[in-house]
Amino acid sequence: MKKFTSVSDVENLQEIIKKALEIKANPLSETEKGKGKTIGLVFLNSSLRTRLSSQIAAQNLGLNVLTLNAAQEAWNLEFADGAVMNGDTVEHIKDAIEVLNQYCDIIAVRCFAGMKSKDDDVNESILSQFEKHATVPVISLESATRHPLQSFADCITITENWKKDHKPKVVLTWAPHIKPIAHAVGNSFAEWMQEMDVELVITNPEGYDLDPAFTKDTKVIHDQDEALKDADFIYVKNWSSFDDYAAMPEVEENWMLTNEKLANTNDAKVMHCLPVRRNVELSDEVMDGDNSIIYQQAKNRIFSAQTVFSEILDHIK
Numbered sequence: 001m002k003k004f005t006s007v008s009d010v011e012n013l014q015e016i017i018k019k020a021l022e023i024k025a026n027p028l029s030e031t032e033k034g035k036g037k038t039i040g041l042v043f044l045n046s047s048l049r050t051r052l053s054s055q056i057a058a059q060n061l062g063l064n065v066l067t068l069n070a071a072q073e074a075w076n077l078e079f080a081d082g083a084v085m086n087g088d089t090v091e092h093i094k095d096a097i098e099v100l101n102q103y104c105d106i107i108a109v110r111c112f113a114g115m116k117s118k119d120d121d122v123n124e125s126i127l128s129q130f131e132k133h134a135t136v137p138v139i140s141l142e143s144a145t146r147h148p149l150q151s152f153a154d155c156i157t158i159t160e161n162w163k164k165d166h167k168p169k170v171v172l173t174w175a176p177h178i179k180p181i182a183h184a185v186g187n188s189f190a191e192w193m194q195e196m197d198v199e200l201v202i203t204n205p206e207g208y209d210l211d212p213a214f215t216k217d218t219k220v221i222h223d224q225d226e227a228l229k230d231a232d233f234i235y236v237k238n239w240s241s242f243d244d245y246a247a248m249p250e251v252e253e254n255w256m257l258t259n260e261k262l263a264n265t266n267d268a269k270v271m272h273c274l275p276v277r278r279n280v281e282l283s284d285e286v287m288d289g290d291n292s293i294i295y296q297q298a299k300n301r302i303f304s305a306q307t308v309f310s311e312i313l314d315h316i317k
């Protein structure tokens with residue numbers, strides 16, 4: 001693997017899930033692999049799971065880890081090409097990346113959607129600069145349109161929880177939120193599930209359809225009750241409007257996942273990438289109930305990251 005920014009960087013999804021499960025069974029099996037090499041974890045946005053799971057994964061491989069919380073700790077970055085930097089910005093992203101090239105064997109970056117310009121976000125205005133200027137492999141820790149390490153962990157979690165004989169029905173359901181949220185997790189989950197042997201259904205209110213470039217021919221249903229019927233897995237996530245970019249059209253029905261809605265499913269396992277707004281996106285009873293596999297998902301973030309770092313190290317050794 002030369003880089004990791006989407007599912008298209010994975011040659012064989014089933015093989016890489018198998019490798020992740022082997023690493024999970026024996027996480028310290030490759031402690032020498034990264035010896036003498038350095039991974040830079042660059043966060044332009046907040047994180048709990050991605051930061052900590054990536055650090056654990058890198059340490060399990062013997063990598064040196066540099067974590068830069070760029071928004072709080074670094075110089076104020078300029079992203080515009082050709083900018084006359086006579087304002088608040090102090091360092092151009094191009095120069096920052098060229099310097100990271102000198103210090104790191106792998107650069108991993110988190111750069112959320114700005115939610116102001118649809119074009120900038122759809123075209124990955126920040127991640128694309130890392131892909132352009134980095135001379136070492138680039139890993140996405142969540143970008144404007146995708147969260148591939150999360151989606152990989154989600155595939156591992158579904159695989160662990162699906163031992164039955166029929167193709168599982170997986171429902172990605174929109175959930176309420178108090179502010180406009182980006183599309184990366186929903187897009188990415190759709191993209192990865194399309195590569196899995198599952199029946200994927202997406203449900204969201206009218207006005208909240210995801211980018212068709214990601215949903216492709218996946219069935220989108222605007223009636224949550226209908227979509228949840230007989231579900232084996234429910235993935236709960238909020239996102240704002242894509243068509244009316246970053247808007248929050250009014251929704252009259254209650255889309256929060258509750259035990260009453262779970263009763264309509266095939267005893268579905270409930271997933272969420274976290275952080276979650278309890279009793280807004282899903283109820284306490286669901287979050288803390290027996291059907292939740294949400295903390296298992298969070299644990300699997302270690303093994304998705306470790307598998308990707310290990311694959312990248314194979315490429316650069």
Ligand code: CP
Pocket residue numbers: 046047048049050051142150273274275
């Ligand atoms: N799920 C996830 O990426 O969590 P963090 O934003 O805390 O890293």
